[in-house]
Amino acid sequence: MAATAESVLKPDFQTRRKHFIFTDEHEQLRESITNFAVKELAPHAEEWEETTFPDWVFTRMGELGFLGLDKPEQYGGQGGDYFSAMVLGEAIAHANCGGLAMGVAVQTDMAMPPILAFGTEEQKQQWVVPAIKGEKILCLGITEPDAGSDVKGIKTRAVRDGDEYVINGSKTFITNGHRAHLIVLVTKTDPDAGYDGFSLFLVPMDAPGVIREEKLKKLGMHASDTALLAFQDVRVPASALLGQEGKGFYHIMWELQGERMIGAAGSLAGAQRCFDRTLAYAKEREAFGKAIGHFQVIRHKFAEMATKIEAARQLVYVTAWRFANGEYPVREISMAKLFASRVAVEVADECIQIHGGAGYMKEYNVERAWRDARLNRIGAGTDEIMLEVIGRSYGL
Ligand SMILES: Cc1cc2nc3c(=O)[nH]c(=O)nc-3n(C[C@H](O)[C@H](O)[C@H](O)COP(=O)(O)OP(=O)(O)OC[C@H]3O[C@@H](n4cnc5c(N)ncnc54)[C@H](O)[C@@H]3O)c2cc1C
Numbered sequence: 101m102a103a104t105a106e107s108v109l110k111p112d113f114q115t116r117r118k119h120f121i122f123t124d125e126h127e128q129l130r131e132s133i134t135n136f137a138v139k140e141l142a143p144h145a146e147e148w149e150e151t152t153f154p155d156w157v158f159t160r161m162g163e164l165g166f167l168g169l170d171k172p173e174q175y176g177g178q179g180g181d182y183f184s185a186m187v188l189g190e191a192i193a194h195a196n197c198g199g200l201a202m203g204v205a206v207q208t209d210m211a212m213p214p215i216l217a218f219g220t221e222e223q224k225q226q227w228v229v230p231a232i233k234g235e236k237i238l239c240l241g242i243t244e245p246d247a248g249s250d251v252k253g254i255k256t257r258a259v260r261d262g263d264e265y266v267i268n269g270s271k272t273f274i275t276n277g278h279r280a281h282l283i284v285l286v287t288k289t290d291p292d293a294g295y296d297g298f299s300l301f302l303v304p305m306d307a308p309g310v311i312r313e314e315k316l317k318k319l320g321m322h323a324s325d326t327a328l329l330a331f332q333d334v335r336v337p338a339s340a341l342l343g344q345e346g347k348g349f350y351h352i353m354w355e356l357q358g359e360r361m362i363g364a365a366g367s368l369a370g371a372q373r374c375f376d377r378t379l380a381y382a383k384e385r386e387a388f389g390k391a392i393g394h395f396q397v398i399r400h401k402f403a404e405m406a407t408k409i410e411a412a413r414q415l416v417y418v419t420a421w422r423f424a425n426g427e428y429p430v431r432e433i434s435m436a437k438l439f440a441s442r443v444a445v446e447v448a449d450e451c452i453q454i455h456g457g458a459g460y461m462k463e464y465n466v467e468r469a470w471r472d473a474r475l476n477r478i479g480a481g482t483d484e485i486m487l488e489v490i491g492r493s494y495g496l
Contacts, residue, residue: 119413121238121421126187129180141195148323149468153200155237158207162234167208171216175224176232182424186417187210189362190369196272196465198472199323201366202479206230206275209362211238211284214300214355218343223302227282228257239280239305241271242352246310248273249485251286251352256331258299263340265289265301267309267334277327278312280305280435285331286352289345298348301340309334320471359445359480361423364416365478366436367444370411374444374469375402378451381464385456398454405447412440425438431493438486441476448473 118127141162144153161167169184171177178184185208192201214229230236247253256269269286274283283303290297303310313328343351379402382393392398419432448470452459459466477483 120415121183121417123183124188126183129169129184130187130191132164133188133381134194136161136164136166137192137194141197141200145200145323147199148197148200148275150322153197153203153323157200157204158234158237160234161204167204167234168232169208170446171212171217171228171232175216175228181247181384182420185362186420188364191368192410193366193373196373196468197323198366198370198468198475199321202321202475203276203324205359205362205366206240207238207286210240210355210359211282212320213358214284214342214351215302217354218300218351219302220339222339223342227302231282234342236281237276237279239274239276239283239327240287240355241274241277241283243273244270245272245328249482251349252295254286254288254298256285257285257291258289258301260305260338261335262461263338264335265338266303267336269331271329271331272327273316274327274329277329278315278325283310283329284342286348289348295348295349296346298352300342300347300348300351301336302342303334303336303340307334318418319474320468321475330440347460356480357423357428357433359414360433360486361420363476363480364412364433364436364440365420367440367473368409368412368416368474370469371405371444371447374448374451374473375409376465377442378454381458382454385458392454401450401454408443409447412443416440431490434460434481434486434489434493437476437481438483438490441473442483444473445470445477 137408141157165178166188168177169180169188170182171178188208189205192204195201212228215223229238231238241250244254246255246258256267256271258265258267271285278456281304283305284457285301285303287299287301287393288297309332311330311332313330316325316326316328383391384400385392393402416436419429419436422429423433448466451466452470455466462468
């Protein structure tokens, strides 16, 4: 649109403009997820920090169609595009409950995509259909006590025995691990075959030999459940193999790209929520006779934060656009994940500072925002691993 005399004279700071990747339908979806989060989830956020969020959240979200927004209609999904998944990843931030957002993302953007991408029709009917309804809860097991960043170093073994595989090993830090009905499990089927020795399995969590050990205590994301799991002579039929035997490493590296993208969207939304709440506080809280937001030093903090958030937004959205349009921009996904999660932590930290002592108190929720955001620099690949992926992509 050409600048008119009026628009040149008057910057449109107050205009709410949607980004080009989102349509009016996406914005309506954003509104309905936000309303749901504000009315049905946020009122319980504090309680769920103590108890973890209840399973009815999955069934309710299934009922509303929110667990299958970008999933095919033939499995009960809404058949929407990738950006609808991004909208969920962002709007769920209004639940004020990072642990809940993470538990849901594990269901929709970590465990379900590999079943849809590599699974047989039978596996999709058995697990994806009820998962979209929220009747079955899923988790994803990559990390082990002795191998996190170094996925190649995992030790969980699956050994063929007639028509079955026998699985032994352990997984740790597994989100949804205590409540899940199914784990998408990364194993080694041929330890001598390097990257070609990995295989994925769909393991029911009630199979004999699956042991859910202690609930792990953590810095933030308290509303999510985080499990240490053991697998002792767990027998699964050969039909539980997900995708091609020996190709599990490549399958899981593909899965991680979507997980990082949605994590980046969540970080961005968390940063924006924290910024908005703190802005309102800075306009109200007075010191030395004026609202603290009017001290230049505080005003500049907001300017810095807003600039970083906007830069993260453009990187995340444009990368999502490329991903949704069939490209596989691993370098930019790593950049988006790295940058957005760093920005979220920096913003939350600055917001605590702007709140002063109140920022250190639980009542204002900014300390929780910081604790929750802090995970995103570690989970789904640490900052250092993102830097490795980016650096190596230049042939270094
Ligand atoms: C709350 C929470 C939920 C999680 N949920 C899940 C889940 O649902 N499923 C799942 O499978 N995993 C999950 N994880 C695990 C998470 O993905 C790992 O913690 C993460 O990948 C890092 O692995 P690690 O903890 O073993 O750290 P390590 O790999 O031991 O890394 C330790 C440090 O060394 C650095 N480092 C490692 N290798 C390199 C290198 N090559 N170059 C430079 N620095 C390096 C790391 O960046 C880090 O700073 C979760 C973790 C947490 C904390």
